[in-house]
Amino acid sequence: MKVSIRYRCWWITSESTRAEKLRNSFKAPTRSGKFIMLGEKPMVTIRDVANEADVAISTVSNVLNGVDVVSEQTKKKVLEAVEKLKYVPNMNAKFLKSNKKNTVGLFLSSIQGDFYRMLTQAVHLQCKMKGYLLNIYVSNENTSEEIYGMIISSGVEGAIVFNERLQDEYVERIALTKMPMVFIDREFSGENMSSVIINNLEGGTTAMEYLIRQGHRRIGYIHGIKNIDDELRYQAYQNVLKKYSLPIDNSIILRGYFEEALAYSEMRVLLLKGIQLPDAFFCANDEMAWGCIHALTEAGIKVPDQVSVIGFDDISLSAYYTPALTTIHSPVTELGSASATELLRLIESDNESPGTVTHLSPSLIVRDTCKVRI
Template identity: 35%
Template sequence: MVRIIDVAKKANVSTATVSRVLTNSGTVKKETTDKVLEAIESLNYQPNLLARQLRRLETKTILVVVPDITNTFFSKVLRGVEEVANQNGYQVLLGDANNSIEHESGYLNILRQKKADGMILLTANVDAQIVEELASQYPVVLACEYTEGSNIPTVSIDNISSARKATEHLINLGHKRIGHISGPFNSVLGRDRLKGFQQAMAQHCLPVESFLVQEGDFSFESGFNLMLKLLALDRTPTAIFAANDEMAIGAIKAVKSKGLKVPDDVSVVGFDDIKFASIYEPALTTIGQPSFDIGKKAMELLIRLINHDELDKDQYILEDRLIIRDSCKESL
């Protein structure tokens, strides 16, 4: 087996120089670096990464916890995380909380047991105090979801403003009787997107009747079932703002199941811009989140925390955009 001392002899340098080249640390002349890399290649040297990590108490692994792996929105976020992680020599361990506080809490132990160097939470269901205590001892970043009043570094969009924008699009098309299929009221995303809906309606002096707001769980099934409830009303809404695309697509399916058409009979707006939103018929008008950039930024912040670098600020708000497609039309 080829050892680091064999590489040093071949390149006529010290083992410390070889180590600096391998870890890209310290200043090594380009000529010397080239010699070392040539020796590594010719000898087919495989560095003992595990031993080095043990010496430094590193795992070169980070944990990303998602609320529900079946929600396709998170795939782009994870790709952003992976890109930055790979560039910096980190592996990504994925944890699916399956919308369970117990599962999510269990993943926190991976960090406590030092089986990962840091954690990115794409869900914020666990008690805020527990997460705060964890973040005071280990590198933790929140992305997509957030905890109100927290000092944990967070990357997200402004969900209230985005929901207001989605609702105002329907209002500008002349809709007055607008329903909202919300996320869970116990989630910050559910509450904030409901708040944005309510703000837009209030600003345009439009009433929000309680039965026009139905609490969903971000799933296709809840969008379908809750839309059926709204369609059973004596006066059905002419437009729906759903708090995510999966529920919006479920709502469209429910409209079609009753022999009605979107947008001719009901206009629908979603949230997230998952890939299926542009493929579905009709193509879904939605709020596009910069999901890939959210993942990249979250991983960049986590690396800074792992390296004990100072952060410029705790909260990073990225820009969303309203994507207008075929699922809305002017109210008659």
């Protein structure tokens, strides 16, 4: 599935000659002989700016593109004309002239949930600021080969990929095309290829160490789907328990697939089995923490008085949940912004730039779902 965020519309209609005449009756000629709808302002062109500043069109172009061959006095005249006329450069014309595309692709395994909404908005904002269009491609059940084909045939100038299904061998094949790429939460770097990574191991360790400091010793874990994020968060869970010589009890390790409803269902099953509840649950994302709390509260178990719960991601609703969720803040907006900024850097370096690896650190957000255990 492909979703396009373009903020421009093309209307294709079939009109009779009579309708066309009716439309033209509402048009008026401009000085150039072109027609515009009455009430519509004619688009300001680079020629208008040049006329206003009394300079050549090439001079205006040099000023707007930062070419350092124009005197300060002339530059000031041009910029004043731009401001006066409210001139906006035509980005499509710019890219067509340079034989470049102005579209980038964001390839995701899902668009469900607050995490993906925040990520997508951050990527889109950076693209919009630079005059690029953003296409979003979602492939949650496709094979690695299908995802590879989707990326190669997309026609975009560069790609941001957040999809664990794309295997390394296909990444290497894409690299041969020299398409600028940025991978989220997967470490690749090389010519035209970068990565931006949230340190999930660090975030998971922070969550577990906090629970230990609160006096919790028997701690359960709720898995998400089987991906690298959950794998690293669970690894942190295991590492901290081993560090303090605490047992790993599989009876209090559940799988909620990153969904509130499934975590709620799994917790209900646990309660019906009569298994001794842990002191606390570490949930691999906030939605599952909500499901966990809902099931516990419904069963008459008080959070945090009887069981503490900590989440991961710190999505927007977590601060307004009752009780407000203690969680690990995952810098999702920074993740999207950094990924888009890096991709545009690679694109604008004319395919000759070495890649980078950027690590982002999560942080603890203490609210109301964890309590010191005496």
